[in-house]
Amino acid sequence: MNEYSVLISGAGIAGPALAHWLHRQGIRSTIVEQASDLRLGGQAVDLRGLGEVVAQRMGIMPRVRERIVHEKGLRYIDSAGRALATMPADLFVGDGSPVTEIEIMKGDLTEILHDLVADHTETIFGDRIEALSDGPDGVEVTFRSGLVRTFDVVVGADGIHSGVRALAFGPESDYVVHLGAYLGYCTVPDPGPLDSWFDMYSEPGRMLALRPERGGTAKAMLAFADTGLDVDRRDVASQKRLLREVFAGMGWRSEELLAAADADDEFHLDTVSQVHMEHWATGRIALVGDAGYCGSPLTGMGTSLALVGAYVLAGELGRARGDHAAAFARYEEIMRPYVVASHTLAPGGVDGFLPRGRFALRMRVLTARLMHHWPMRQLVAKMLDKSEAIELPEYEWAELASA
Numbered sequence: 001m002n003e004y005s006v007l008i009s010g011a012g013i014a015g016p017a018l019a020h021w022l023h024r025q026g027i028r029s030t031i032v033e034q035a036s037d038l039r040l041g042g043q044a045v046d047l048r049g050l051g052e053v054v055a056q057r058m059g060i061m062p063r064v065r066e067r068i069v070h071e072k073g074l075r076y077i078d079s080a081g082r083a084l085a086t087m088p089a090d091l092f093v094g095d096g097s098p099v100t101e102i103e104i105m106k107g108d109l110t111e112i113l114h115d116l117v118a119d120h121t122e123t124i125f126g127d128r129i130e131a132l133s134d135g136p137d138g139v140e141v142t143f144r145s146g147l148v149r150t151f152d153v154v155v156g157a158d159g160i161h162s163g164v165r166a167l168a169f170g171p172e173s174d175y176v177v178h179l180g181a182y183l184g185y186c187t188v189p190d191p192g193p194l195d196s197w198f199d200m201y202s203e204p205g206r207m208l209a210l211r212p213e214r215g216g217t218a219k220a221m222l223a224f225a226d227t228g229l230d231v232d233r234r235d236v237a238s239q240k241r242l243l244r245e246v247f248a249g250m251g252w253r254s255e256e257l258l259a260a261a262d263a264d265d266e267f268h269l270d271t272v273s274q275v276h277m278e279h280w281a282t283g284r285i286a287l288v289g290d291a292g293y294c295g296s297p298l299t300g301m302g303t304s305l306a307l308v309g310a311y312v313l314a315g316e317l318g319r320a321r322g323d324h325a326a327a328f329a330r331y332e333e334i335m336r337p338y339v340v341a342s343h344t345l346a347p348g349g350v351d352g353f354l355p356r357g358r359f360a361l362r363m364r365v366l367t368a369r370l371m372h373h374w375p376m377r378q379l380v381a382k383m384l385d386k387s388e389a390i391e392l393p394e395y396e397w398a399e400l401a402s403a
């Protein structure tokens with residue numbers, strides 16, 4: 001290990017992935033996570049295309065496969081729960097597919113990544129960066145706990161509401177673009193038999209969905225279209241009241257899912273947003289994952305972007321041998337086309353996700369049925385594939401002890 005040191009803010013997906021790849025470049029890193037322990041909650045996330053390639057290179061696929069959520073695919077249903085159209089998981093392959101074969105609970109993936117780095121990466125829980133002073137010899141970091149330390153480089157891997165971004169680049173409102181929808185999710189402890197489908201029931205401008213989890217529970221998603229609400233993301237009680245108003249009178253299992261949201265301490269509602277930035281680095285400070293380029297849950301690309309971004313950033317920092325400016329420039333150059341492609345929403349954008357009228361809803365079902373057929377299937381697969389936007393660089397990595 002050389003003396004070069006990197007501080008990573010955030011122990012979600014991008015943070016530990018970056019620590020792993022830095023370790024394999026002989027670079028020491030420290031992770032600071034504001035939660036008091038690993039955050040093991042969260043929804044199922046998709047591992048697709050190049051994200052899966054990077055996961056393979058990390059050697060974590062055997063553990064991922066042990067914890068995979070067996071999901072047949074996406075099923076549009078009517079208010080009685082009858083299937084209107086299905087999109088099986090093997091319908092498309094590649095980065096931008098709306099359905100994917102590798103689904104894993106976000107908490108499971110977080111734990112696998114943390115285990116990978118626990119032996120060699122110092123992780124500080126229950127603290128966060130309070131101030132950053134970027135100087136010629138390093139970044140002086142003041143933590144909320146009062147600790148002051150200096151690092152060669154600081155990386156914000158602290159998600160869509162990134163603290164590092166706010167400190168080093170400016171307020172969230174300059175970078176986070178609200179796409180016009182809200183999405184809440186909660187756990188349903190006893191959903192009954194789901195037949196392994198990700199069921200989605202829609203009415204104009206609102207949607208309820210239920211997807212199976214490992215262990216027999218399910219995750220409910222409650223989404224609605226709106227741009228102008230004043231929702232405080234920390235005021236969970238008023239969010240739950242808002243959901244009751246928005247979903248009043250909705251069919252299917254709405255009462256049951258609203259009750260599950262009420263009962264869930266980890267219920268979470270946020271805007272459906274993307275992060276758009278001209279640069280992901282300033283001085284000795286850089287961003288990776290959702291902090292720099294969140295594509296929103298609508299793209300399904302968040303995990304893959306975080307894993308690929310961590311791989312490229314660590315590879316370039318290792319290759320540049322201390323020249324962080326050169327490393328950050330290459331990181332941006334390589335990642336930019338992939339991020340731009342990954343931010344492209346499926347046809348219809350938010351209106352495709354939450355159609356506003358009955359006719360549009362019927363058209364979506366029809367389109368889903370047509371997707372089973374050539375040439376529609378080939379056309380859509382080509383349109384959704386993001387992997388051509390980036391050529392994953394090869395770097396020289398130190399082998400893992402067990403490899």
Ligand SMILES: Cc1cc2nc3c(=O)[nH]c(=O)nc-3n(C[C@H](O)[C@H](O)[C@H](O)COP(=O)(O)OP(=O)(O)OC[C@H]3O[C@@H](n4cnc5c(N)ncnc54)[C@H](O)[C@@H]3O)c2cc1C
Nearest residue numbers: 010012013014034046128158159163289290297300302303
């Ligand atoms: C409802 C929903 C559905 C999604 N569905 C999918 C999907 O199907 N497929 C997919 O690929 N992706 C999906 N995503 C996105 C995916 O979860 C993220 O894009 C991905 O986890 C990005 O990882 P990250 O490490 O950048 O951020 P995160 O996983 O958000 O991790 C950030 C970490 O930083 C910590 N943190 C935050 N602020 C601070 C601070 N100031 N100081 C220290 N630590 C801090 C947080 O506690 C957290 O541990 C979904 C997201 C949501 C919200």
